[in-house]
Amino acid sequence: MADEPNEADETSLIATDAVTLAEAASALRTGRRDVVKYVERLHDRIESVEPTVHALVPEPGRSDRLTAEAAALRDRYPEPRDRPPLYGVPVGVKDIFHTRGLPTRAGSDLPISELTGAEGSAVAALRDAGALVLGKTVTTEFAYFEPGPTRNPHDPQHTPGGSSSGSAAAVAAGETPLALGTQTVGSTIRPAAFCGIVGFKPSYDRIPTDGVLPLAESVDHVGAFTRDVTGMRVAASVLCDDWETVATDDRPVLGVPTGPYLSQATEVGLDQFDAQVEALERAGYEVRRVRLFNDIDALNERHDRLVAAEAALAHAEWVDEYGDRYAAETADLVREGQSVTVEEVAAVRASRRDLRAEVAAVTAEEGVDVWISPAAPGPAPEGIDGTGDPVMNLPWTHAGVPAVSLPGGRVDGLPVGLQCVGSFMDDERLLARAQSIAAVLAEAFRQ
Amino acid sequence: MADEPNEADETSLIATDAVTLAEAASALRTGRRDVVKYVERLHDRIESVEPTVHALVPEPGRSDRLTAEAAALRDRYPEPRDRPPLYGVPVGVKDIFHTRGLPTRAGSDLPISELTGAEGSAVAALRDAGALVLGKTVTTEFAYFEPGPTRNPHDPQHTPGGSSSGSAAAVAAGETPLALGTQTVGSTIRPAAFCGIVGFKPSYDRIPTDGVLPLAESVDHVGAFTRDVTGMRVAASVLCDDWETVATDDRPVLGVPTGPYLSQATEVGLDQFDAQVEALERAGYEVRRVRLFNDIDALNERHDRLVAAEAALAHAEWVDEYGDRYAAETADLVREGQSVTVEEVAAVRASRRDLRAEVAAVTAEEGVDVWISPAAPGPAPEGIDGTGDPVMNLPWTHAGVPAVSLPGGRVDGLPVGLQCVGSFMDDERLLARAQSIAAVLAEAFRQ
Numbered sequence: 050m051a052d053e054p055n056e057a058d059e060t061s062l063i064a065t066d067a068v069t070l071a072e073a074a075s076a077l078r079t080g081r082r083d084v085v086k087y088v089e090r091l092h093d094r095i096e097s098v099e100p101t102v103h104a105l106v107p108e109p110g111r112s113d114r115l116t117a118e119a120a121a122l123r124d125r126y127p128e129p130r131d132r133p134p135l136y137g138v139p140v141g142v143k144d145i146f147h148t149r150g151l152p153t154r155a156g157s158d159l160p161i162s163e164l165t166g167a168e169g170s171a172v173a174a175l176r177d178a179g180a181l182v183l184g185k186t187v188t189t190e191f192a193y194f195e196p197g198p199t200r201n202p203h204d205p206q207h208t209p210g211g212s213s214s215g216s217a218a219a220v221a222a223g224e225t226p227l228a229l230g231t232q233t234v235g236s237t238i239r240p241a242a243f244c245g246i247v248g249f250k251p252s253y254d255r256i257p258t259d260g261v262l263p264l265a266e267s268v269d270h271v272g273a274f275t276r277d278v279t280g281m282r283v284a285a286s287v288l289c290d291d292w293e294t295v296a297t298d299d300r301p302v303l304g305v306p307t308g309p310y311l312s313q314a315t316e317v318g319l320d321q322f323d324a325q326v327e328a329l330e331r332a333g334y335e336v337r338r339v340r341l342f343n344d345i346d347a348l349n350e351r352h353d354r355l356v357a358a359e360a361a362l363a364h365a366e367w368v369d370e371y372g373d374r375y376a377a378e379t380a381d382l383v384r385e386g387q388s389v390t391v392e393e394v395a396a397v398r399a400s401r402r403d404l405r406a407e408v409a410a411v412t413a414e415e416g417v418d419v420w421i422s423p424a425a426p427g428p429a430p431e432g433i434d435g436t437g438d439p440v441m442n443l444p445w446t447h448a449g450v451p452a453v454s455l456p457g458g459r460v461d462g463l464p465v466g467l468q469c470v471g472s473f474m475d476d477e478r479l480l481a482r483a484q485s486i487a488a489v490l491a492e493a494f495r496q
Numbered sequence: 497m498a499d500e501p502n503e504a505d506e507t508s509l510i511a512t513d514a515v516t517l518a519e520a521a522s523a524l525r526t527g528r529r530d531v532v533k534y535v536e537r538l539h540d541r542i543e544s545v546e547p548t549v550h551a552l553v554p555e556p557g558r559s560d561r562l563t564a565e566a567a568a569l570r571d572r573y574p575e576p577r578d579r580p581p582l583y584g585v586p587v588g589v590k591d592i593f594h595t596r597g598l599p600t601r602a603g604s605d606l607p608i609s610e611l612t613g614a615e616g617s618a619v620a621a622l623r624d625a626g627a628l629v630l631g632k633t634v635t636t637e638f639a640y641f642e643p644g645p646t647r648n649p650h651d652p653q654h655t656p657g658g659s660s661s662g663s664a665a666a667v668a669a670g671e672t673p674l675a676l677g678t679q680t681v682g683s684t685i686r687p688a689a690f691c692g693i694v695g696f697k698p699s700y701d702r703i704p705t706d707g708v709l710p711l712a713e714s715v716d717h718v719g720a721f722t723r724d725v726t727g728m729r730v731a732a733s734v735l736c737d738d739w740e741t742v743a744t745d746d747r748p749v750l751g752v753p754t755g756p757y758l759s760q761a762t763e764v765g766l767d768q769f770d771a772q773v774e775a776l777e778r779a780g781y782e783v784r785r786v787r788l789f790n791d792i793d794a795l796n797e798r799h800d801r802l803v804a805a806e807a808a809l810a811h812a813e814w815v816d817e818y819g820d821r822y823a824a825e826t827a828d829l830v831r832e833g834q835s836v837t838v839e840e841v842a843a844v845r846a847s848r849r850d851l852r853a854e855v856a857a858v859t860a861e862e863g864v865d866v867w868i869s870p871a872a873p874g875p876a877p878e879g880i881d882g883t884g885d886p887v888m889n890l891p892w893t894h895a896g897v898p899a900v901s902l903p904g905g906r907v908d909g910l911p912v913g914l915q916c917v918g919s920f921m922d923d924e925r926l927l928a929r930a931q932s933i934a935a936v937l938a939e940a941f942r943q
Contacts (some may be wrong), residue, residue, distance in 0.1 A: 167704075167737060257614075259706050290614060358838045365842030366849055387842060391805045392834035395812030402813055 055152030058260035062202035063097050063245075064223020068282025070138060073226045078138040080129045084137035088181065091115075093141060095224050101205050103198040104125070105217035106154065108187035112174075112376045114150075115139070118181050119216045126179070132281055136179035141219045141228035141259030141274075144185040145192050145262040148172050148295045151182070155262050155416030156190040156197050158374040159367060169260015171229060171271050171288055177472050178287040186215030189436060191233055195358070195376035198435050201243060203463055207429040210240030213272065217244040220274045228274040229286055233264045233356060233426070235439025235448055237272030241454040242424035242466025243437060247275050247487070250442075250474045253401075255289045268352070268446055278455070278484040285480060297481040299392050303334050306341035311422060313345070313440045313494030318427035326421070327459045328423040328493035329486065339415045342444050348404070349440065353445045354389055355397040361386030366458045405473055412472060419482050420445075424454040443467060451476040455487045458494035497862060497931060509545050511670020517585060517727025520673045521572050524584040531566045533582035538562075538586060542671050548652050550645040551666035553591050553632035555600065561597075562586070565628050571648055573725065574628070583626035583729055588666045588675035588721075589634040589657075592639050595619050598629070602709050603637040605821040606814060616707015618676060618718050618735055625734040630672045633662030639678055639711045640807070641733040642823035643883050648690060649911055654876040657687030658883030660719065662666045664691040674731055680711045682872070682886025685720030688901040689871035689913025690884060694722050694934070697889075698873035698923045700848075700896030703734045710854045710875040712806035715799070715893055716717075725902070727932040732927060744928040750781050751864030754790035758869060760792070760887045765874035768912045772904045773868070775940035776933065778910050786862045788855070789891050793853070793930045796887065800845040801836055801892045808833030852895040852920055859919060867892075868931050871901040872915030888915060898923040907940035 058351045069075070070473025075083035092112045099105060108114075119137060126132045143146050145155045147166040153166055172182070189212040199214040201207040202222040209218040217240035220228050232250040241248020256271035263269055273280045273288065276297040286292040305311070305326065314322065330336055342348060361368075361383045368383050369373065375383070393461045412420070419451055423441050430437050450473050459466035470487060471479025515523070523529035525739040538812040546552060555700045557560075566584060573579045589595050592602045595615040601609055619629065624669055632646040646661040648654040650670040656665040660677025664687035667675050679686045679697040687929050688695020696719055703718035710716055719879065720727045752758070752773065761769065789795060808815075808830045815822065822830070859867070870888050877884050892899045897920050904914035916933060918926025 150610055257706070259704070361838045362845070365845045368842070369846040370849075387837065387839035389833065391808045391836045391838070391839045393843065394838065395808055395815070395834060398809070398812045399816040403818075 051490050054278065062102055062205070062222050063298060066219065067276065068225035068226065068276045069277035071283060072227040072352050074280065074283060077130060078132045080138060084123050084151045085116060086139060088115045088119045091224065098202070098222045098224060099207060102200055102222050104186055104222060104224060105141065106187060106215070108151065109186050111184055112260065115181060115183065122179065122181065133177070133179035135287060136228055137223045138180045139183035140175050140180045141183045141186040141225045142172060143216050143228070144188045145231060146172055146229060147184055147260045148185065151185055153262065156188045156195070160372050162260055163367060164262065167260060170257040171315060172260065174287055180227070186213070186219050186228055188476065189214060190376050190379050191262065191364070191378050192233060192236060193382060194436060195378050196433055200373045200433055201429050203245060207431055208243065208433050208436050208465060210243035210425070210429060212236040213240050213274070214436065216274050217241050217246060217248065217274050220244070220246050220276060226280065230272045230274060230435055231261060232272045232442070232446060233268050233272045234352065235442030237274070238442045238452055238454040238466070238468055239425045239439050241436055242272055242464065243429035243465030245456045246370050247278055247281050247456070248454040249273050249281050249285060249453045250446070251289055252451045252474045255451070255474065255476055257290070263363045263399055265356040266328045266363065267401065270446065277420060278480060278487045281453070282480045282484070287475060293345055293477050295481050296479040297484060299484070300334060300481045301418030302416055303336045304331060304412070304420045305338045306420060307338050308340045310342035310345045312446060313426060314423045315427035317460050318425065319432050321458055321460050322467070325467045325490060329489055332459070332489040337415055338412060339417065341411060345444065348444055348447065350396045351400060352414060352443050354479060355394060357386030357424060358383050358389035358394045358397060359386070376495040401447055401449060404444065405450065408448050408450060409472065419479065420470040422468050424468035428460045428465050430465035444469050449473060451479045453479060453483045455483060455490055477487045509549055509652070511668065514670035514723065515673065516724035517673040517722045518724050518730060521582055521585050521727065521730060525576060525579045529749045529761065531570050531810060532563060534584060535562045535566045537584060538630070538671065543668045545649070547667050547854035549647055549669050549671060550651050551633055551662040551671060552588065553634060553662070555598065555631050558631055560631065562628060565753055567625065580624070580626035580735060582622060584651060585627045585674055586672045587622050587627045588630045588663050588672045589619060589635040589929040590663050590675070590677045591635045593619055593676060594707045595629055595632065598610065598632055601710065603635045604641070604643070606818050610814060611709065614707060615727050617704040619707065621734055624840055627674070628849035628901045633660070633666050633675055635659055636661060637823050637826050638811070640829060641883060642825050644721065644757065644879055647880055648876050650692060654878055654910060654914060655690065655880050655883050657872070657876060658716065659683040660687050661883065662686055662722070662733070663721050664693060664695065667691070667693050667723060673722060673727065677719045677721060678708060679717045679719045679889070679893060680715050681799065682889030683723070684901055685718070685889045685915055686872045686884055686886050687912070688721055688883060689911065690819060690876035692903045692911030692940060694725055694728050694903070695901040696720050696728050696732060696734065697893070697899045698736055698929065699898045699921045701922055702921065704737070710810045712803040712878050713810065713846065714806060715802060715852050717893065725927060725934045728900070729871060729927050730930070731759065732923060736923060740924050742924040742933060746783060747932070748865030748929045749863055750776060750783045751859070751862060751867045753781060753867060754785050755787045755790055756791035757792045760873060761870045763875035764907050765870045765912065768905055768907050769870045769914070772937060776936055779936040784862055788858060792891065795894060798844045798847055799890050802841060804829050804833030805836035805841045806833070848894055848896060851891065853894050855897060865918040866926065869915050871915035874881060875907045875910035875912050892917050896920060898926045900930045902930060902937055904937045
């Protein structure tokens, strides 16, 4: 590791030299790095990049709070051997997670008194493991599409993606080694790809969603962002229920889902995906091309209707009282969702399980271990009035299978991610395999 | 307290002499009663009454498990001063709560592999406070109306009520001093009344419902059963978020909601209610008669539609796959719910808040502190093919305000309950006031 953690290039918004989560956790736990000095240094980094990136929700007194919390943690665990796995690791928390001591705003104009609730399991699990809440990160309005002020650290003229915009940008800009997000369509994998970092969306319900404002409960997932897969495995072991350690000795067979699903990517996106696949084949991976998601249009439509209906259910009382405080696109979603019948919602909910079974069957028949596809149609679009298209993530989210985005080169200076997808509830092996795949991509594209 | 706790009349199914929760907790904590001997004695009681009452889900090896858990607890807390508030107190858990080490069956024929999940906050909070899980209690199918085998300990030819049938019957029969239930319409207050014990349904969301199979999530409440209000206050302080201790020095003004709501009770039910009101007036309580719930038919219909729609949502995937394993009445509920639109669900969800505001306004205008009404239309109906009518509980459940049922005399040998209702999130004062009201009723009806 670098002598000075987070010795990022101060002239750049990208934390090229920032320590990874794994490095930070190790240095803090062993005492090579003092936790108070570490958070003070991160605060300097925040001061330097936030005026451009806007990844964090402003918090008066953040620096003093963090320093005090770091000092209290140090007092609590004077002995390195007693320190929990994420001792002193800061975590940015998407502003739809209720978090002790910090209000929830959810990128919304609703009165914050409406958005209260107890801190949920995910944040509590990180705290129990020694993590420090760095602060709230910017979310689109209620984790849908209306963007906040966050900009892509790789080019402030481009979106960081969404809806977990601030979490992805904060990690990419070296403001924190770890952040929490959510994904209902593509809100973790897409911004991770646009920001050139690692994003992980586990199997459905593998991380409890209690204490998180729902967008569409039957497809809402908690996700996480890091700069390194090693660090993501540590975070996942803390966040996911019943995490098991697995070996990483096999070389998985990779499956490319061909057909109308893949054709949704842009030309530059597909070109870069081909380059990623070639790099993996050169490194010795077997790649099988398999037709999947032939009914992608119908599947996209089903998922969107489900999100609309469940969003309408979740926002019923607020829309009733504060309809005029919603952004137009969010209000339209709720309105569309209101016309859906319970029968349709029920049928689409049941279809998640059917899709999961179908993907599992094809995976087994074709001998695929990990599906790979573009994490987004292409690099981050220009402008911050939109957050890009989650269409490459949608079917995997619908099936509830685990997915991770890995940095996979650049197009016109902007990062492009590779989405790796594993089997339902086998999150452990997906991340173990992703670690080797990430190493190949890092070597091939000299990231 | 009696020299021998749970010195119930062995010839009766009613635990007239059984210790209350408050007595048991005190005796166990101070060491006057040994926890292992206590659970062994409860097991004898279970052996004696279960062949008739059927309140508990059969569990092979229950006695050995309980004895071992009690011994482990004793080893963990050798010193009385270290013991938590519910040290060694057994709790019966309605079989829709996921509970570590015990399967969830939910009174259903679905494969138990479908009904798995992590133990939720309510059970965990009781365990953290020292409680021992006595076992699962019988529930109607998925907490709706299809009854299980449980009989009313006061007369086995009568229903114990539902859907928390086993929890209410187990406490009444002296098998446990504490049990957990739920209420979506009247599933805690009604069986408590039918079984002559104390039932408490707190404010909506005051006890988290995570780890509980949902029936209708926006009106599902966790509830509890004890024989004594003092004990219920201890249990509530453990179960409810942010419980505050309040003084009990005031004499509340009681409100009787007149009009079509009250007219839903039977003649004998109303006669007994009049006797309860007279007893309270004689004891010095001021009683004000106030018109409330003028639109009770429409309100009942709204609530029933909401329950149907949300049950259809919750059971979507199971009905899709296992429709033929559902009881006819439950399947009908799901079918009815499927035709409801999201717009209607959203509107009815919003109406909960409107009703809560309306009740609060009338409460303030009329100077009412506690609303009182029959806890059920009358005593427990004959037969165990039904569980009685929750109509007296419905509007309070819809409004999400806290309610408690207190034993209030008998009709033809069967208990009749008085329902006391407080203000939203003021559960503390409701139970404090209920303690004095319960004392008046106990004296008046020599229970």
